Amino acid sequence: MSDLQQAIFGGGCFWCIEAIFQRVQGVESVASGYMGGANPNPTYKQVCGGDTGHVEVVKITSNPEQVSYRELLDIFFTVHDPTTLNRQGNDAGTQYRSVIFYTSEDQRHEAEEFIAQLESSKAFNSPVVTAIEPATEFYRAEDYHQNYFNDNRYQPYCMFVVGPKVQKFQQKFGKKLRA
Numbered sequence: 001m002s003d004l005q006q007a008i009f010g011g012g013c014f015w016c017i018e019a020i021f022q023r024v025q026g027v028e029s030v031a032s033g034y035m036g037g038a039n040p041n042p043t044y045k046q047v048c049g050g051d052t053g054h055v056e057v058v059k060i061t062s063n064p065e066q067v068s069y070r071e072l073l074d075i076f077f078t079v080h081d082p083t084t085l086n087r088q089g090n091d092a093g094t095q096y097r098s099v100i101f102y103t104s105e106d107q108r109h110e111a112e113e114f115i116a117q118l119e120s121s122k123a124f125n126s127p128v129v130t131a132i133e134p135a136t137e138f139y140r141a142e143d144y145h146q147n148y149f150n151d152n153r154y155q156p157y158c159m160f161v162v163g164p165k166v167q168k169f170q171q172k173f174g175k176k177l178r179a
Helices: 014-021 044-048 069-079 105-120 156-172
Strands: 005-011 027-035 055-062 098-102 131-134
Touching: 005 014, 005 069, 014 027, 014 055, 014 069, 014 156, 055 098, 069 105, 069 156, 098 105, 105 131
Parallel strands: 098 131
Antiparallel strands: 005 055, 005 098, 027 055
8 A cells, every 4th residue: 555645625614625536546634624725723714804814625635546636636626616706605715725735746836737737628617716825824724614514414504515525526426425
């Protein structure tokens, strides 16, 4: 078995992104948290204030023999809108921006190539605004944010925002679902 890989993505509320990647075959774990800001050990309340510079992210640990980094990128760009700056739906602010935090130069290069291909193929009606930045310290979000969709499926936000994203993922990537 090869070494596990990590990927860190921000694409709106971490509840949405976490719920998607938890369902991907080859993903060992998904943790919701914060990255990219200056404050050590930020809280959800601080990050939601929009003044810390942190982004809501998920840290994905996966087996590259089962799911490649490129496949993770494909899923990421399918389940959020990479063309809206600092916004996903009603979630607005820099903490919801679209960003890839790379952990290696290979990841940086692959993310840049992936975005270039999206742009050249005109996959979206607007330019991709997803930032590509080096990973910084990951701060795990509070426990009640972990596994949020699975534990709160009938909460209105989960029903009307997270649920449709999970369905979109399942329709396009059915073969990549966990058994």
